[in-house]
Amino acid sequence: MSRTLVKDALAATAPRDSILLQGWVRTRRDAKAFSFVELNDGSSLKGMQVIVDATLPDYPAVGRAHTGASVEVQGKLVASQGAGQQWEVVAEKFTVIGEADATYPLQKKGHTMEFLRGIAHLRPRSNLFGAVFRVRSRLAYAVHQFFQERGFVYVHTPIITASDCEGAGEMFRVSTLDPATPPRNEQGGVDYTQDFFAKQAFLTVSGQLEGETFACALSNIYTFGPTFRAENSHTSRHASEFWMIEPEMAFCDLQGDMALAEEFVKHLIRDARTHCAADLEFFAKFVDQDLLTRLDFVLERPFQRCSYTEAIEILTQSGRAWEHPVAWGDNLQSEHERFLAEEHFKCPVTLFDYPRTLKPFYMRVNDDGRTVRAMDLLVPGIGEIIGGSQREERLEVLRENLAQHHLSEKDYWWYLDLRRYGTVPHAGFGLGFERMLMFVTGVPNIRDVIPFARTPGSADF
Ligand code: 4AD
Ligand code: MG
Numbered sequence: 001m002s003r004t005l006v007k008d009a010l011a012a013t014a015p016r017d018s019i020l021l022q023g024w025v026r027t028r029r030d031a032k033a034f035s036f037v038e039l040n041d042g043s044s045l046k047g048m049q050v051i052v053d054a055t056l057p058d059y060p061a062v063g064r065a066h067t068g069a070s071v072e073v074q075g076k077l078v079a080s081q082g083a084g085q086q087w088e089v090v091a092e093k094f095t096v097i098g099e100a101d102a103t104y105p106l107q108k109k110g111h112t113m114e115f116l117r118g119i120a121h122l123r124p125r126s127n128l129f130g131a132v133f134r135v136r137s138r139l140a141y142a143v144h145q146f147f148q149e150r151g152f153v154y155v156h157t158p159i160i161t162a163s164d165c166e167g168a169g170e171m172f173r174v175s176t177l178d179p180a181t182p183p184r185n186e187q188g189g190v191d192y193t194q195d196f197f198a199k200q201a202f203l204t205v206s207g208q209l210e211g212e213t214f215a216c217a218l219s220n221i222y223t224f225g226p227t228f229r230a231e232n233s234h235t236s237r238h239a240s241e242f243w244m245i246e247p248e249m250a251f252c253d254l255q256g257d258m259a260l261a262e263e264f265v266k267h268l269i270r271d272a273r274t275h276c277a278a279d280l281e282f283f284a285k286f287v288d289q290d291l292l293t294r295l296d297f298v299l300e301r302p303f304q305r306c307s308y309t310e311a312i313e314i315l316t317q318s319g320r321a322w323e324h325p326v327a328w329g330d331n332l333q334s335e336h337e338r339f340l341a342e343e344h345f346k347c348p349v350t351l352f353d354y355p356r357t358l359k360p361f362y363m364r365v366n367d368d369g370r371t372v373r374a375m376d377l378l379v380p381g382i383g384e385i386i387g388g389s390q391r392e393e394r395l396e397v398l399r400e401n402l403a404q405h406h407l408s409e410k411d412y413w414w415y416l417d418l419r420r421y422g423t424v425p426h427a428g429f430g431l432g433f434e435r436m437l438m439f440v441t442g443v444p445n446i447r448d449v450i451p452f453a454r455t456p457g458s459a460d461f
Contacts, residue, residue: 001018001020001074002020003020003021003022004019004020004021005041005043005044006021006023006039006040006041006043006044006046006047006048007043007044008043009021009048009077009087009089010044010046010048010085010086010087012077012087015076015077015078015079015087016076016077017076018074018075018076019074019075019076019077019089020072020073020074021039021041021048021050021072021073021074021089022041022070022071022072022073022097023039023040023041023042023047023048023070023071024039024040024041024068024069024070024071024125025037025038025039025065025066025067025068025069025070025071025100026038026039026040026047026067027067028062028065028066028067030062032054033053033054033055034051034052034053034054035051035052035054035059035062036049036050036051037049037050037051037052037062037065037071037073037094038050039071039073039089040125040130042124042125042130042134044278045127045130045131045278045279045282046085046278048085048087048088048089049080049082049085049088049089050073050075050088050089050090050091050094051088051089051090051091052091052094053090053091056091056092056094058091058093058094058095059094061094061095061096062094064096064099065094065096066099066100066101066102066104067100067104067106067107068100068104068106068107068125069096069097069098069099069100070096070097070098070100071094071095071096071097072093072094072095072097073089073091073093073094073095074091074092074093074094075089075090075091075092075093076089076090076092077089078090105119105122106119106122106123106125106126111126113445113448116128116129116448117447117448117453120451120452120453120460120461121461124451127282128282128286128287128443129448131276131279131282131283131441132279132437132441132443132448132449133451134276134279135272135276135279135280135437135440135441136433136437136449138271138272138275138276139268139271139272139433139436139437139440140224140433142267142268142271142272142275143222143224143245143268143433144224145271146264146267146268147220147222147247150220151220152220152221152222152247153214153218153220153221153222154221154222154223154224155207155210155211155214155218155221155222155223156223156225157204157207157210157211157223157225157246158204158207158210159203159204159225159226160174160197160201160202160203160204161201161202161203161204161210162197162199162200162201162202162411163209163411163412163415164202164205165204165205165206165207165208165209165360165362166205166206166360167360167361167405167407168205168231168360170205170229170230170231171202171203171205171228171229171230172202172203172228172230172240173200173201173202174196174197174201174202174203175192175195175196175200175201176195176196177190177192177194177195177196203227203228204227204228205227205228205229206227206244206246206430207223207225207227207244207246208246208248208362208428208430209362209415211223211246211248211428212248212362212391212415212418212426212428213414213415213418214248215248215249215250215426215428216250216418216422216423216424216426219249219250219251220247220248220249220250221247221248222245222246222247222248223244223245223246224243224244224245224246224433225243225244226241226242226243226244227241227242227243227244228240228241229242232456233456234455234456235334236444236445236446236447237334237382237383237435237438237446238446238455239434239446239447239450239453239454239455240454240455240456240459241450241454242432242433242434242446242450243432243433243434243450244430244431244432244433245264245430245431245433246428246429246430246431247260247264247428247429248426248427248428249426249427249428250424250425250426251424251425251426252390252425252426252427253373253390253425253427254352254364254373254375254389254390254427256427257375257388257389257390257427257428257429258305258350258352258375258377258388260429261350261375261377261386261388261429261431262302262303262348262350262377264431265298265303265348265377265379265385265386265431265436266298266299268436268440269295269298269299269439269440270299272295272440273292273295273296273299279441280292280295280440280441283441283442283443284442287441287442287443287444288442288444291441291442294380294381295440297347298347298348298379301347303347303348303349303350303377304345304347304348304349304350305349305350305352306340306345306349306350306351306352307351307352307353308351308352308353308354308355308371309328309353309371311332311336311340311351312326312327312328312330314340314344315332315336315339315340318339318344320339322335322336323335324336328355329355329357329358331358332351334383337376337378337383337384338378338380338381338383340378341378341379341380341381341383342380342381346380347380348377348378348379348380349377349378350375350376350377350378351375351376351378352373352374352375352376353366353371353372353373353374354371354372354374354376355370355371355372356369356370356371356372359372359374359389360405361392361398361401361402361404361405361407362389362391362392362398362401362415363389363390363391363392363401364389364390364391364392364393364397364425365392365397365401372389373389373390373427374387374388374389375387375388375389375429376388377429379439381438381439381442381444382435382438382439384435385431385432385435385436385439386429386430386431386432387429387430388427388428388429388430389427389428389429390425390426390427391425391426391427391428392419393419393423393424393425393426394419394423395416395419395420395423398416398419399416434446434449434450437449
């Protein structure tokens with residue numbers, strides 16, 4: 001007999017004479033004449049109640065079915081007599097596959113998130129993390145669906161790269177040189193020509209530059225993969241390894257870019273509302289009471305748009321005592337971004353046309369010469385969730401930008417070629433997948449929406 005997932009058994013429309021379930025024991029209650037075992041296999045938040053009669057030949061095995069043990073149950077699916085569930089399984093065969101004793105760390109509810117991070121290998125067996133990772137899986141699928149339905153081509157950009165897309169110098173080095181005795185060049189520095197790739201290599205911070213080359217051939221493309229940042233940010237929104245989705249569109253300007261970003265974010269929210277309803281209700285009950293109202297509010301309204309210059313005016317005229325006072329030309333801090341999304345606009349807002357000096361070399365310079373066609377999408381509760389821009393498609397301006405950023409044309413020869421041969425206006429953005437998951441689940445820490453978090457000082461498991 002083949003296995004039925006608990007999710008499918010719970011959705012049954014009629015009783016079944018014979019069913020096989022496999023999973024882990026969440027709880028067990030023993031009465032005189034029978035035991036109740038709650039079995040969960042991760043396919044849904046809800047488990048299946050299994051009743052094992054004391055007269056069953058297998059009954060002695062139930063005594064070994066402690067919380068955390070894996071079991072297999074064969075029996076009948078019947079309408080439940082008790083409250084709280086429609087169906088239950090009356091066991092005919094009950095087997096313990098793998099025991100778990102009293103040292104099993106997930107004995108009872110009410111563990112702190114900190115404790116659960118320390119058992120990242122077991123936490124997916126809890127209600128909260130089961131729900132988080134089902135939503136993560138579903139939204140990964142929805143990402144592909146969104147772009148594939150719109151004719152975007154999925155491109156696998158490299159993870160090991162020699163170019164620093166964001167120019168922030170926050171890259172992890174990839175090297176096979178012996179750190180104790182590296183070969184030296186004449187200046188006494190490390191001689192990377194003798195390294196594995198015969199040059200310096202790093203883990204990518206973004207697939208954008210390589211993505212642009214494909215957009216300038218296949219028109220509309222997207223990437224979806226891991227990216228790495230060696231930034232020493234100890235916040236609840238920064239991870240050293242995170243997943244990013246980066247669409248890139250040829251023959252597209254900043255307006256089209258902002259429109260796609262809004263449509264995309266709304267698609268992901270709508271998809272989770274439809275396909276992860278039970279999990280989202282769980283988050284609304286235990287993590288963030290306002291979650292569902294907020295998500296629906298965001299779905300119903302157009303996102304606001306506001307230039308960086310207007311945003312600075314709003315901030316300086318707000319009368320707030322900022323921890324970091326802000327003036328034109330300054331980077332917006334988290335407190336500013338959150339004020340704009342949460343208190344001023346009270347909805348997602350896309351800021352655009354940032355000062356040239358704040359942004360990477362590849363952004364298209366506006367006619368004013370001092371701003372670039374950048375955009376950041378800010379959402380309540382989190383702040384920046386998307387960063388994007390129209391790209392500089394004019395060869396001469398791009399060369400000037402490289403020089404201003406002290407980057408060498410030699411390293412970007414292939415990127416410059418896109419502007420030499422059939423250049424087009426093009427634009428794209430990056431959505432941080434974990435930040436999106438935080439927004440959709442209400443889970444306030446990025447460490448809790450990624451299976452195994454990598455943050456400064458921590459790479460366990
Ligand atoms: O704003 P960022 O740095 O933009 C880029 O990397 C562009 N190359 C994207 C593009 O235009 N194709 O990063 C994009 C998004 C951010 O808005 C944020 O959601 C997420 O990636 N992100 C992080 N998420 C988690 N941890 C970090 N350390 C992150 N850094 C950026
Ligand atoms: Mg950014």
